Amino acid sequence: MKIEWAYYENGDDTEEVYYEHLDKDLYESKYQEHLYCISDECDAMIKFTHRKNGVKFFSTWNGQGDLHDIECPYFLKDKGEVERKNILHQIESAPVTDEHIINTILNKSKKLKEKEKRKKQNTRIMTRRTLQGKQTSQPEKIDNGEIDQFGSSSIRIFSLDSKHITPDYVGYRKCVFGKIRHVYFHETDGYVYLNLDNAQYRVSIYLPQAFYADPEKTTKSALVSFVDIIKQELHVHKELVIICVGMIQFKKGSQQDVNIHVINPSHLLINDMKYYEIITNSSVSSNPYNYL
Numbered sequence: 001m002k003i004e005w006a007y008y009e010n011g012d013d014t015e016e017v018y019y020e021h022l023d024k025d026l027y028e029s030k031y032q033e034h035l036y037c038i039s040d041e042c043d044a045m046i047k048f049t050h051r052k053n054g055v056k057f058f059s060t061w062n063g064q065g066d067l068h069d070i071e072c073p074y075f076l077k078d079k080g081e082v083e084r085k086n087i088l089h090q091i092e093s094a095p096v097t098d099e100h101i102i103n104t105i106l107n108k109s110k111k112l113k114e115k116e117k118r119k120k121q122n123t124r125i126m127t128r129r130t131l132q133g134k135q136t137s138q139p140e141k142i143d144n145g146e147i148d149q150f151g152s153s154s155i156r157i158f159s160l161d162s163k164h165i166t167p168d169y170v171g172y173r174k175c176v177f178g179k180i181r182h183v184y185f186h187e188t189d190g191y192v193y194l195n196l197d198n199a200q201y202r203v204s205i206y207l208p209q210a211f212y213a214d215p216e217k218t219t220k221s222a223l224v225s226f227v228d229i230i231k232q233e234l235h236v237h238k239e240l241v242i243i244c245v246g247m248i249q250f251k252k253g254s255q256q257d258v259n260i261h262v263i264n265p266s267h268l269l270i271n272d273m274k275y276y277e278i279i280t281n282s283s284v285s286s287n288p289y290n291y292l
């Protein structure tokens, strides 16, 4: 597994860093001991190596492998494939209610809107500061959803910016957010791709036929209307930020392209609007997350 992104954090100065963009001198002069796992929920520090032969890579700081969250692909780095498979199986088979998913995306939307406000009291910075020097006691983790009231409290669905998705996240259920680049509807097979922002990989939200299998939730013709509205809005260069929950899987026949499988219309929001709100309004409101 290759860690490609890290999060730089030094006081109020923060930045998302791609490993190829660093070199030894730059790393040592600025980033060393200030890089963390890109997942909000992880406290593990990330180390950059630039070998004499030019090879560059990120790795988890020695001894911090278990400071990744258990649902981070880098958590089990040293613990073997069997244990990793067990965890992935648990994630996949865990009962997750629609209410929990809806709550997760609504909370994520709220948090993205409030991000500016929260900067001054960044929970994540507090968490890491608390951790320094006492790594044995895990601080309480912040969740995307207030899950307890829905009775699925052991399941946490953590969020990930589409920009940071790599094939390492295949097999995990995530709350993914990102800008829609383009939309594709396959007429004969009846599925939809919403292609998202990512410089390295082709990352798409995949709406399979199952998305409209239950006519009480939506129909194929409603999905077609939805796709047409998204197309129109992209055509006039409106910024569309989608937040959704789904399993991340490889695209069929690929080891590079990844899809986020969304199987229910209530499992997504675009610019804070629900699926049926978009269809009813025949338009999407402007991007409420200004800084994204």
Ligand SMILES: [Zn+2]
Pocket (backbone or CB within 6 Å): 037, 038, 039, 042, 044, 067, 068, 069, 072, 073, 074, 075
């Ligand atoms: Zn991590």
